[in-house]
Amino acid sequence: MRRRAxxxxxxxxxxxxxxxxxxxxxxxxxxxxxxxxxxxxxxFSAARGRTVDFWTAxxxxxxxxxxxxxxxxxxxxxxxxxxxxxxxxxRFLTDAVQRGAAPFVLAGATGDRLAxxxxxGDDPQWMVRQEMPAWCAERGFDTxxxxxxxxxxxxxxALLLASTFPxxxxxxxxxxxxxxxxxxxxxGLERLRDVPIGLWCGKDDDLYENVRELWASxxxxxxxxxxxxxxxxxxxxxxxxxxxxxxxxKNLSP
Numbered sequence: 001m002r003r004r005a006x007x008x009x010x011x012x013x014x015x016x017x018x019x020x021x022x023x024x025x026x027x028x029x030x031x032x033x034x035x036x037x038x039x040x041x042x043x044f045s046a047a048r049g050r051t052v053d054f055w056t057a058x059x060x061x062x063x064x065x066x067x068x069x070x071x072x073x074x075x076x077x078x079x080x081x082x083x084x085x086x087x088x089x090x091r092f093l094t095d096a097v098q099r100g101a102a103p104f105v106l107a108g109a110t111g112d113r114l115a116x117x118x119x120x121g122d123d124p125q126w127m128v129r130q131e132m133p134a135w136c137a138e139r140g141f142d143t144x145x146x147x148x149x150x151x152x153x154x155x156x157x158a159l160l161l162a163s164t165f166p167x168x169x170x171x172x173x174x175x176x177x178x179x180x181x182x183x184x185x186x187x188g189l190e191r192l193r194d195v196p197i198g199l200w201c202g203k204d205d206d207l208y209e210n211v212r213e214l215w216a217s218x219x220x221x222x223x224x225x226x227x228x229x230x231x232x233x234x235x236x237x238x239x240x241x242x243x244x245x246x247x248x249x250k251n252l253s254p
Contacts, residue, residue, distance in 0.1 A: 011199030028088070028238035033098055035059035039084060043135055045109070047127040052110040054135055055081035057090035059097040065105045066089045066140035069252040072128055072169075073108030074116055074150030074157045079234075087234065089243035092241045099242070099250035105141050107132060110248045116150075116157025117184070125157070129165055147248045151237050156185050162195045163188030171251035173198040173224070173244040175237045176205050179214050186217060193219040196245045202230025223247065 037058040045052045047169075055073075058065030073084065089106055097103045109132055111124035118125060133143040148158035148169045155177030162172050163185070172195055177186045199222040201211035208227070215222060224247040230236030 024116055030088045030238070031091050031242075033087065033091050033095035034060045035088075036062060036089045036094055037064055038085050040085070041122065043109070043132055044066035045127045047123045047131055049121055052127070053081040054109045054132075055084050055107070056136075056139065057084070057093050057106040059090075059103050060094040061097070062103050062231075064140070067142055067144030069104045069142045069147070070133075070136050071104055071147040071149050071248050071252070072132060072158075073106050074128070074148060074154030074161070075108060075111065076150070076152030076154045077113050080110055084108060088161050088238075089241075092238075092245060095244060096245035096249060097208055099246075101246050102146075102253050104147075104249055104252050105136070107136055107141075109135075111154075111157070113153070115153045115178070117160060125161060125164065125178055128161060129168060145170060145252050145254070147171045147173070147252055148179075148186045149173040149244060149248060150177075151234075153234065155179075156183075158187065159185050159192065159197070163191040165193050166194070169195065171196040171198070171223075173248055173249060174200070175244070176201045176207055176232055177214070178207060178219075179212060180210050181217075189214075189217055190219055196223045196247075196251050198222055198224035198244055200225040200237075200244070201227055202232065202236045204230060205232045207232065220228045 041054045042051050043054045114124050116124050129202050137143045142243055146169045150158040155174035156179050158172045162169050199206055
């Protein structure tokens with residue numbers, strides 16, 4: 001009887017989309033809002049010397065996004081633009097707008113595992129700086145208003161992008177950026193003085209102490225973010241996206 005009860009409980013949980021393993025990772029928090037116009041295209045990147053995936057999302061109710069500002073998405077080491085729709089990024093975007101945030105577009109391209117910096121003849125950072133704005137302009141997006149958001153190596157890549165090209169983006173949102181004291185991000189902190197920054201990290205993340213030091217070392221304290229219970233995974237980061245998107249929207253407003 002106990003075995004039958006256990007199997008029945010497990011089947012009920014499975015049917016509900018749950019997990020029968022006690023203590024399992026609960027998975028990402030996903031909003032119920034619909035995705036708008038999401039597209040995954042292939043573009044040739046001269047900066048990278050190869051064809052890359054180029055993903056865009058427009059909040060539902062805003063057509064093809066013409067005239068909207070853009071937030072570049074810099075992925076971490078384990079995800080790529082082909083994963084963004086399944087991660088619900090388009091749904092998070094619509095949810096932010098439905099909650100009152102000013103609409104904007106998300107755009108991301110494949111940077112592989114180069115930490116968003118040049119290596120040899122492969123330069124994903126220059127792809128973001130030079131080519132992605134042109135691809136967005138072709139779609140009619142407003143490339144005079146840009147922001148950058150990323151997690152893990154994408155978080156450090158977004159900060160490095162802003163410090164390498166001052167004035168390029170209006171703000172940065174970084175989740176658990178892969179930084180260490182004395183690296184290129186720390187070396188460029190003074191150039192981030194005029195860039196509004198949102199910075200978040202989980203207290204159970206191996207990078208927690210480094211990110212805390214980054215917070216304390218910024219020339220201007222972050223305008224959003226903080227530290228809470230969480231690990232280095234999307235289950236935690238998904239709980240931060242609403243605050244990050246609100247912050248990005250505020251800084252992209254005309």
